[in-house]
Every structure is written in C-alpha cells, then in structure tokens.
Amino acid sequence: MNTTLARTLQWKNQPDTHDIDLHNLVKSASSVIAPLGPINTFAARHPWVNLEGQSFEQTARWFKDTCNLDIYPNESILQSARERGGMDQDFLEKELQQWLSKQSLQLPRETAERFCRTALLKNQLSSSTLPVSEIKSMAAKLKRFTPQMSEKHAVKTYSQRLEELGKGDAVHELNRHMIKWCKLFLDESQAVWAMPHRAEGFYRAWRKLAQHDPALSRKVRKQLSEFPEEADAALMEVLLALEIPFSEIQDYFEAHFLSLPGWGGMLLWRSQQSTDNSSLLLDYLAVRISMEWVLIKPFLPLTEKRNDKIHLEPLLAAWAEWGNLPIHAWSQLSASEIKARLALANRFDKIVRNRLWLEAWEKTYENQLKKLLLSQQPEENIKRKLAQFVFCIDVRSELFRRKLEKAGDFETFGTAGFFGLPIATCELGSNHTHRSLPVMFKPQHKVSESSPDSHIYQQRLHAVRSLWFTFKTMKHNLLSSMVLPEISGPWLSLQTLARSFVPRSAGRTLNKLREAWLDKPSTKLSLDHTQTAENVLPIGFSLKEQVHYVRQALKMMGLTDHFAPLVVICGHGSHSTNNPYHSALDCGACGGASSGFNARVLAALCNLPNVRKGLETEGIVIPQGTVFAAAEHITSRDELRFLYVPELSGKAKEAFDSIQIALPKVSEEAAAERISQLPSFQTHFKNPKAAAERLAEDWSEVRPEWGLARNAAFIIGERRLTQDCNLEGRVFLNNYNWKKDKNGAILAGIISGPATVAQWINLQYYASTVAPHYYGSGNKTTQTVTSGIGVMQGNASDLLSGLPWQSVMKSDEEAYHEPLRLLVVIQAPREYVKRVLEQNHAFAQKVKNGWIRLASIDQEGRWKSWS
Incomplete structure (x- = not known):
C-alpha cells in the first residue's frame, strides 16, 4: 500500500501532508456529536451542544442535507x-x-x-x-x-455515495463492523473475555485482531495487516488513497461521526475523562475510514455526478x-x-x-404562561412560616410544592438540585465515588459517609455484592451455567411469580428484608477538611469553604432572612425496577443520582455553629432555634422521606410534627394528579398512591413515571409569582429576588448553571421526540443493554443516546412531550436582563440563534419577549 501511495496518490494543489493537523481536524469535526456518558450515570446533554454558534434553522438545514435528518x-x-x-x-x-x-x-x-x-x-x-x-x-x-x-453541497462518505449509486449496502456493512469493535473495546462489565491488546489503544488493538476476523475475507485481512502501526499514519494514508480534498477532510470526518453518533459520543466522552484517552477519536476514525477503504476499494473509482x-x-x-x-x-x-x-x-x-x-x-x-402569571400576583407575605422546604428546580417538584404549600403553614423554594456543592460523594460501604454535580463542572471536594459501628454492615453489604458477583460469573461460565438453574431455580421462580403478580407487595417486602438484614448504622459526613495527596480531591471543607458554600447556596435559593424554625433541604430521586433508564429519572443536576446526599451535606453544614457565626459577619443571621434537616423527594412514589433530622428545638419539633401529619395527604393528592397523566391510569386510578407504588416496583413497567416530559419553561423569580398557578409540572422554578442582587451575580450564576442544565434537558427531550430513530432510543421492550454502558436496539445498532419511546410518547401515534424550545422567564428590571446578555456571550448566542427563548417581567409587571 505504501509504495502505491508514493507513486500515485498525490493531491493536486494540497498542502504538504506534514502540515495537516489531524488531531485538530478530528477535534473540530467531533463538534457535530455530543459526549455520551454511561447510562447508569445518565446526564442530560442536548445533541447540538457544540453547534450553537449557528442558528437553529441553519443547523436544521445542515442535518437535512448531510444525513436527511429533520430536527x-x-x-x-x-x-x-x-x-x-x-x-x-x-x-x-x-x-x-x-x-x-x-x-x-x-x-x-x-x-x-x-x-x-x-x-x-x-x-x-x-x-x-x-x-x-x-x-x-x-x-x-x-x-x-x-x-x-x-x-454548498453536503459531503458524503464513500459508503453513502456507493449506496446512493445502488451498489450494495455499504453503510450498513461498515457500521456492522464498527459496532462490533466499539462494543469490544468499550465494554465495562458484560464481556466474559476482555478484548485483547485493549491497553494499547483502540486502533492498535483493532489492527492486531482484525487480521484474524472471520467476518472479513482473506484478501481484506491481508490488506489490513499492511496498515501502519500508528493511527495517525494510517488515517493519513487512507485519506490520500480516497483522494479526499483537503478542504473537505473535516466535513468527511463529520459525516463519519454522524453515521454512528452514539458510539462516537461514548468515545468522545471517554476521551474527555482522561489524558490517556485523548487520541481515542482519532483512533476511531482511523479504524472506521480504514475499514471503509478496504470495503469499497473494489468499486473505485466512483463515476457518479454530484447533483x-x-x-x-x-x-x-x-x-x-x-x-x-x-x-x-x-x-x-x-x-x-x-x-x-x-x-x-x-x-x-x-x-x-x-x-x-x-x-x-x-x-x-x-402567551398562555404570560396570562397565567400576570393574572394574579398576591402581596408579599413576610410572616414567619412554620417550615420552609428547598426543592430542586426539577419540573416534577412543582406539583408536589403546590400541594405541600396548601397543606399547612409552609413555604417552598426552588434551586439547583446539587445545591451549589461541587462534590464527589462516597456512601458507606462503597469504594465508588460519584460526581454529584452537573457535568459542566468538576468536583472540588470529596464527602464520605462513615460510622464507628459499620463493621457488621460492611461485612453484610460485601456478602450481598459477592453473592451477586458470583451469580453473574456463574451465568457466563460454560460449566457452571449448566447447573445454575438447578441451584437458583426455586428461589428465582418464587421471586418471578411475586414480582409479576404482586409487584407492590413483593418489592416492599424485599426492600424491608434487605434493609433489616443490612441494618445500616447512623453515619456522619466528612465535612471537615482532611489533607490528601496531590492530585487527589481534598476530603471535606475548610471553615472558610464551609461558610462560602452555605452563603452561596442560601443566596442562590433566595433564603437569607425570615428563616422558619425548621428548614428542610429536599434532594430528589426516583425509584423503579428493572429499568436501564433509572438514572435518567434521578436528579439531572447530580449526574444521574439522587441529590439526597447533597441535601444532607448542605443541611449539616447549615447547622454548624462556626458556619453560622461566619454568616453573621456577612449579614445572614440564622436564628438559634432554626434547625436544618434533609429529605428526599421520591418522584415515582410522590413521597418525601427524611434522611437527616438532628436534635430539634421546640418550634422545630412542632413544625416537624405538622409536616408528618400533612405529608400523607400531600402524597395522595400529588399521586392522584400525576398518575392521571399516565396512559394506564384507568386501570390503577382507584387508589393512585397504591398505583404509584406498584408502577415503581413492577419490573415489567415501561413507564414508571413521565420524568421531565412536557418541560417547557424556566422561571427565575419570586415564589409568589407562581404559587397560585397550576403550571402542570411543565416549569423549572428557581427562586430569585432581584432586589437582593444589585450587581447581578446571582442571576448570572443561575443563567450559567441551572438554566443551562434545564436547556440541555429540554433539548434532549425535544430531540428524542422529533427524531426518535436518531436521537431517541426506541422501544424499551426491544432494547438490549450492551457493554455495561448503554442500550441498543437488537444486538447491532448504534449506541442509543436519548430517551426511550415510552418517555416521550403517549402511544404509537401520539406524542406526550411537546417539543418546544425552553422559555426562560426572568423576573427583574430590564437592565438586569440586558446586563446578562452583554456579559454572558454564550447565553446571548443561544437566544439570538434560537436555541432558547427569553422573556422578562419587570418591577412594574410588564412582560417583554427578547427572542
């Protein structure tokens, strides 16, 4: 191959090949796809996150021309x-x-x-x-x-051009091979035998193994054996061989990334996690375009005319x-x-x-939202409430907050679910650290659970995990898999029957048995700073950092005065069974996990006497009798479960008792309203609370809840603006008082953080609705969990990046999610909005190019559309 290239494959009027920076071209081309993390830590990210420099319509035209995709x-x-x-x-x-x-x-x-x-x-x-x-x-x-x-005309891959000429199924054939190699290389837990040579990198491992691939002809295998050992050299040679004009190289790379955006997105995500994987995308293109060259070589040169x-x-x-x-x-x-x-x-x-x-x-x-918000605005009530609740901005919190406020002398606030804490968390008995913050940020601290009485708990937890690992290993082993049914059959048969016919009772019983046997002791959090090795996250916080994060959190949620005797920080998560997308229903701000841990950390920090003293010097005075507690809002059950309740003052105890009395009714009313929106509500609506519990425990249920479907707006303003409105669980609610934000720093933080996360969520639901075959993940009932990282349809599809059909569709014919681009409404004087647009170029670009819509309500109650 090298001698042939030296003799015949010279580009005309092209730069010297040494001047071509393949790494930069690959990096630029990868902007057409979005990073895709593992499904067990599902984090929303819209698929056009790197394309916001051009308008939504321009992007739509480009996708239509490039891959016949309507967005x-x-x-x-x-x-x-x-x-x-x-x-x-x-x-x-x-x-x-x-x-x-x-x-x-x-x-x-x-x-x-x-x-x-x-x-x-x-x-x-x-x-x-x-x-x-x-x-x-x-x-x-x-x-x-x-x-x-x-x-200009769209650049197609050679495989696509061959298909357009009717010469076979070149795209499918190339994708089939690439899916196989990506599955092997990226596997985290499913493969019994790991891919040989994987430590050497994707291209090198593929080059060594492809020579022995029985799915390829002997002639093709021989050609692959002659490829260069380095990915960049191989990629340069095939580009020369295919005579791709220099001006079209990036477009050609983009076309290949868009052929399998899911697998490409996973490789992009991996490349961003470690410098060791920085060349992973170049390896991928070297493998893919090399495979393309050997597969289409018999058909060259192509004689088609571009139309x-x-x-x-x-x-x-x-x-x-x-x-x-x-x-x-x-x-x-x-x-x-x-x-x-x-x-x-x-x-x-x-x-x-x-x-x-x-x-x-x-x-x-x-216009409908405008009329609803401006139709009634109650006077500001500064009377001290019995209890205050801080919820995540998540649209599912809106319904629960509305019911809770009507149930007693309670006040609710909305803020980002990670509560401004840039932490990685580690629960008791776990060696796994979870990044509990939005994917756009990096953790700065680590917080762990510990207990002096954890020895027995950790032994039992280890026994459970070992039993599961042994069972999984036996399933994959040739000999042990033959006797496994005899050993496990009776128990698994009983479990199958129970979970199939009485899922609610079975789930509740199994959970109680597990919790009773594990008997998790009370734990404390590593809140105080501990010195760690260099390049390792510090454990806990210094006093200065504790005060900083609490002050920041209280200001972001708008709770800096008039504290109630009891303040409950409410994280949120979901519970479902046999659901690959369970993390997609958890907190979007916490990397696909419950934000209960973050809530507990913040509540504990707020109760520290030294932190309160530090806050007093900055004008935030928390009364001595005010106590902070932590709870978790379980969205699929419509429950509020307390996680951390310290010693309570007299008034706080009174508030806690009132909450406990009110919660059952709140839970029932919330379930009744939420369950009625599910397609199967007619068969379960006799007891909505029981129906919610059954849906969460039923392992055959494809739709345990709607998640964030139908999200449409993000309101940044005082709670009294929305408290008398039924927003139908469609609105992210972030508390904000412009009078306490003279320099606009709080608003700027909300726009760059929570509003951006909400936009990503919004456009992920949008994309999964308008292009389900490309950006969704199809029917849950035909999905296959693959390589421990994601799902496919069948055993050889793209790695599916978006939401399943059941998360956005009411039926096969009717969409439940309304694909509207997020409307951000800011309650503040217009000069505040102008300042944000002037200072935040990325946000201004989103508004200008139609990726997000913007409106404001000024101090006189006047509505203005900015987009």
Missing part, C-alpha cells in the same frame, strides 16, 4: 398540536408576515401571502392529483430559470396546488415573474414552514 417537529406532531388548540393562528400570521418582510420579493405581496398561507395550512402536496407528465415537460422548458443553491441542482418539479407542483397556478399558465408569465415565483417556492420550503409552525406554537405557550 423540526413533523407534520403529525404539529397537526396534533393544532387539533388540541395549542397554536394560535394569529401568531402564525405574525410569523409569516415577519418572514415575508425579510424577503426580497419581485411579486405582489398579496400573491406571495396567499401562496405561503395556503402552503402553511396544507403543508403537504397531494401529488396524486397533479399531472406528472405535464409538470416534467414544463420543468424542462423552464430549466434556465432554476434558482441558485444557497448552500447540486434544484429540481423544478416540486416548485411547479407547489404553485399548482397552493398558488392556484395551472401548469400551462407558466408559458404566459414573464421571465422576471417566473424567476420570482420559483424563488419564493424554493425559499418557502418545508423547513421554513415547520419553523413558522413551531414558533407559533412556542408563542402560543408563552
């Missing part, structure tokens, strides 16, 4: 929204008029309006009624009037159906009018139409 809601979703009254026609008309005003039209405005309005309302051509032969004949006559292409022309037939058909212009009438038009009509039909394409429909839908929702 606007399809006609079925839009039609369903129209039928439900979710789109106000007045907003659609305004959007249309704005679009037309930006166009340079050579037609009467009335003619253009009539054509576009009809196109919007029909949106699909009924081609069966159109004279096809007449259209083709007229298109040939008008060929010289073809509009110019507005974008950059715009087809006139659909444009003529559009005018025939939407513009009431018969095909024969084109012969009577002037040249300028022909050009103008064709240009309008070309510009007002499906992407523009769907964009206008989506924006009208979003404006309708914004």
